[in-house]
Every structure is written in structure tokens, then in C-alpha cells.
Amino acid sequence: MNRSAWVIKEHGAVGSPRLEELALEALQEGFVRITLKCMALNHLDLWTTRGLPGIRLPLPVIPGSDGSGVIVEIGSHHPLPFGLGLGSGVMIAPGLSCGFCFECQSGNDMLCKSYKVMGHHTNGTASTTIDVPIQNVLPIPSGWTFEEAAAFPLVYLTAWEMLMEKAHLGFGETVLIWGGSSGVSTAAIQLVKMVGAKSIVVVGDDQKAVKCWDLGATHVLNRNRENILERVKEITANKGVDIVFEHTGPATWTTSMMACRRGGRIVTCGSTTGPDVSLNLRSLFARQISILGSYMGKRSNFAKLLACVESGSINAPFRPTIDKVFDFKDYPAAQQYLEAGQHFGKVICRVSNSSVIN
Ligand SMILES: [Zn+2]
Structure with missing residues (x-):
């Protein structure tokens, strides 16, 4: 089994990641495998592509910190959060931490010494498939499209x-x-x-x-x-x-x-x-x-954000703003579009068809 992914092998101009076929490894314990439907770009994609002076990022790396898709395999004996299971539509929380240190145990996971952001420090969502820890899957609010779900996590x-x-x-x-x-x-x-x-x-x-x-x-x-x-x-x-x-x-x-x-x-x-x-x-x-x-945020606050979505009123809508949807094959063009700064809201790549969630 393979997956297609946009890969940054060395830092270069915005739009320089290359599409590659990568072998899928066995799913690790504590992870779920997600077939991505959509991914959303952030300025972080551009910084990761260009490289940051004085900061060494692990290369090669697959960019993309936001994504939504469907759970296709579960590598865990523990139940998934929010009652999710095989076939569930999910959005992905982009922060990874050790889970055991003082900061993680205090709920300040973004202060963890080993805190990592998908698509920056580790492989991200510009891929047809991604494996993420079970604590990083979130339910998609009812009535939302996969585009909206991909646009939500990092910026909110x-x-x-x-x-x-x-x-x-x-x-x-x-x-x-x-x-x-x-x-x-x-x-x-x-x-x-x-x-x-x-x-x-x-x-x-x-x-x-x-x-x-x-x-x-x-x-x-x-x-x-x-x-x-x-x-x-x-x-x-x-x-x-x-x-x-x-x-x-x-x-x-x-x-x-x-x-x-x-x-x-x-x-x-x-x-x-x-x-x-x-x-x-x-x-x-x-x-x-x-x-x-401020850098990213506490993962536990996703529960509060989801509650706000559910209770949002017409007077205070709480829903991502989508600017433009690109095809997955045009991810480099989507990067260049984001860099040009003419957008309003989120720039999305549709990784696979079907944007409607049942
Ligand atoms: Zn930690």
C-alpha cells in the first residue's frame, strides 16, 4: 500500500514541494489511520517550505497542519475520544506532545518540551493518508463539510x-x-x-x-x-x-x-x-x-470550541471561512496563492472527492 504526499526534501521557494509515492508502514499502537478528504494551508506551510533562519527542521517533511478525513484503521485497544470509530469523519488536532510530563499532565501540552506541530516538525496533512495519535482526532460538527472541518483546528x-x-x-x-x-x-x-x-x-x-x-x-x-x-x-x-x-x-x-x-x-x-x-x-x-x-493552544480547548460551535447563534456564527478550494495536485499553486495574500479566510486542498459528510 502506498500514499501520495507532497514532500519538502530541502528548503526552497514557496511552491517547491514535490509529489511523491511513499510506502505505508504498519499502523502503530495508539494511532488511527485517516484517509484525508481535505487539508487546509497555513502560513506555517510557507515557513516550513522556505525554512526559518536559526531553526533546524527535520527533513524530508510533509507539510500541512490541518486536515479532515475518514478513519480507515484503528491501532488501539482503547476507545477513541468523542465516541468516534471506524468510518467516522474527523478533523485533526495539529499538536503532538509526550502526554506524560508536568506540562502535559497540567493540560498545557503546547508547553511540553517535545511539543511538535504536524506538517512542521513531523509529517503533516499534504498527503492522501496520515496516521495520528488517537487523542488527535476530533468529531466534525453536524452539517459541516470536510472543507470546513479542515479549515477549523489550527486557526480556531x-x-x-x-x-x-x-x-x-x-x-x-x-x-x-x-x-x-x-x-x-x-x-x-x-x-x-x-x-x-x-x-x-x-x-x-x-x-x-x-x-x-x-x-x-x-x-x-x-x-x-x-x-x-x-x-x-x-x-x-x-x-x-x-x-x-x-x-x-x-x-x-x-x-x-x-x-x-x-x-x-x-x-x-x-x-x-x-x-x-x-x-x-x-x-x-x-x-x-x-x-x-502565544503559540498554538491547549488541545483540551477543542472541547470548548466544539461546544461554541454547537451553541452558536445567527447573531454570532462560529464557522470557518473558506476562500478557495484547490485540487490536491495543485498544492504548490495553493501555497503561492496563500503567499500572494489576496485570500479571505482559509485556502483548502481537496485531497479526495466527496466533500459532504453523512
Ligand atoms: Zn509533555
């Missing part, structure tokens, strides 16, 4: 960790969200609305602005036409926002610091415009701003 887990666990977002607070068209920001807009807080979302064009309104944004600003800092001051009556939702880095950092209120929080999970920012320490301590780093 990340947005939840940033807003709820790190920044302790509260009712009535205001959040400045950069890059409103990215997958993680579309999740953040929905989360902010769900808890009864307000969002000020920044985008680059009016079409994307309309889509952010549709997702439940309170205010949408066009960075090409408006002075973001001035508009934030206007909206917040000169107070500044309670929380800044950062994932861009140097292009936005100075404004993020200025737009944050005294005693506010800046939470960041990414650096799409580069890793280095300048920081005025006097401004940081005098205005008592907290800067919070």
Missing part, C-alpha cells in the same frame, strides 16, 4: 488561546485585529463577537471589509485609506483598545503599541512581516502594557 485553537487564555478577553472590551482577512483573524472576529466584546478590524480593501462586517466585526478600517491610530482613538474616545490581536510584526507593531490603552494587552502569534520589532521600554512600563506570546 490559536485564536482561542490568544484571546481567552492569554489576553483574558472580557465582555464589552475592544480588540484591534490586524489582517482581518487571514484565517486566524476571521476566527478572532467570531470569538470576539461571541463573548460580547467589540472588534476594530483592519483590512486592505473594501471587498474584504464587507466580508468582515458579515463575520460580525464591529468596526472595519481600510489601512490604505485611513489612519489606523487616529481612527482607533476616535472610536475609543482617546482611550485605546483593551487588546491588540497581533500576528504581522514590524509592519504594525508601533501602531499596536500606540493603539493599546494604559494597562492593555498585546497578544501575538506570528510575524508575517518579519521577526524583529523595536520596542520603547519607557512606553511599555509607563503605560503598563502586557505583551503576550
Whole structure:
């Protein structure tokens, strides 16, 4: 038995992974085998392909941290979580940890020393088949397509960790969200609305602005036409926002610091415009701003996220935003499309046909 997978043998340009036929090994104890229906791309796919300065990633590696599919084999004597079984449609939690250390036992699995992200540190979902530990399978909410299921795990887990666990977002607070068209920001807009807080979302064009309104944004600003800092001051009556939702880095950092209120929080999970920012320490301590780093999230929070999906109302929809679906054979083109930055929401590859779940 073989599987087809996109493989990064050496770091190179975005779009450079090659399609290969790989032999399937015997399924390990404690794992399930999933035939993938869809996988979703993240910026992590691009970083893994290019390589990160100073960080050594194991090569070759199959990219892709998000996926959905059907369980075709179970290598476990223990029951699967959420009542799942052979033939169940599932989505895949992307984080892997040892399960035994203090952090894992405390529920902080993303702080585990051996924490790994599928598709970055280990083989991922740009493949027709994947084996994952049984604790990494999640049920697909009723009525969702495999595309939506693939689009859900990484960005919703990340947005939840940033807003709820790190920044302790509260009712009535205001959040400045950069890059409103990215997958993680579309999740953040929905989360902010769900808890009864307000969002000020920044985008680059009016079409994307309309889509952010549709997702439940309170205010949408066009960075090409408006002075973001001035508009934030206007909206917040000169107070500044309670929380800044950062994932861009140097292009936005100075404004993020200025737009944050005294005693506010800046939470960041990414650096799409580069890793280095300048920081005025006097401004940081005098205005008592907290800067919070966030990476992935606690796997246990998927249960809370699934509960939010189930209880979501028309006023606060809680469902992934899909931009475009590519064929699996066009995964490199999907990478290039994501890099170009014209998307709104998630970019998906359909690995095998049939996107409807029974
Ligand atoms: Zn651990």
C-alpha cells in the first residue's frame, strides 16, 4: 500500500514541494489511520517550505497542519475520544506532545518540551493518508463539510488561546485585529463577537471589509485609506483598545503599541512581516502594557470550541471561512496563492472527492 504526499526534501521557494509515492508502514499502537478528504494551508506551510533562519527542521517533511478525513484503521485497544470509530469523519488536532510530563499532565501540552506541530516538525496533512495519535482526532460538527472541518483546528485553537487564555478577553472590551482577512483573524472576529466584546478590524480593501462586517466585526478600517491610530482613538474616545490581536510584526507593531490603552494587552502569534520589532521600554512600563506570546493552544480547548460551535447563534456564527478550494495536485499553486495574500479566510486542498459528510 502506498500514499501520495507532497514532500519538502530541502528548503526552497514557496511552491517547491514535490509529489511523491511513499510506502505505508504498519499502523502503530495508539494511532488511527485517516484517509484525508481535505487539508487546509497555513502560513506555517510557507515557513516550513522556505525554512526559518536559526531553526533546524527535520527533513524530508510533509507539510500541512490541518486536515479532515475518514478513519480507515484503528491501532488501539482503547476507545477513541468523542465516541468516534471506524468510518467516522474527523478533523485533526495539529499538536503532538509526550502526554506524560508536568506540562502535559497540567493540560498545557503546547508547553511540553517535545511539543511538535504536524506538517512542521513531523509529517503533516499534504498527503492522501496520515496516521495520528488517537487523542488527535476530533468529531466534525453536524452539517459541516470536510472543507470546513479542515479549515477549523489550527486557526480556531490559536485564536482561542490568544484571546481567552492569554489576553483574558472580557465582555464589552475592544480588540484591534490586524489582517482581518487571514484565517486566524476571521476566527478572532467570531470569538470576539461571541463573548460580547467589540472588534476594530483592519483590512486592505473594501471587498474584504464587507466580508468582515458579515463575520460580525464591529468596526472595519481600510489601512490604505485611513489612519489606523487616529481612527482607533476616535472610536475609543482617546482611550485605546483593551487588546491588540497581533500576528504581522514590524509592519504594525508601533501602531499596536500606540493603539493599546494604559494597562492593555498585546497578544501575538506570528510575524508575517518579519521577526524583529523595536520596542520603547519607557512606553511599555509607563503605560503598563502586557505583551503576550502565544503559540498554538491547549488541545483540551477543542472541547470548548466544539461546544461554541454547537451553541452558536445567527447573531454570532462560529464557522470557518473558506476562500478557495484547490485540487490536491495543485498544492504548490495553493501555497503561492496563500503567499500572494489576496485570500479571505482559509485556502483548502481537496485531497479526495466527496466533500459532504453523512
Ligand atoms: Zn509533555
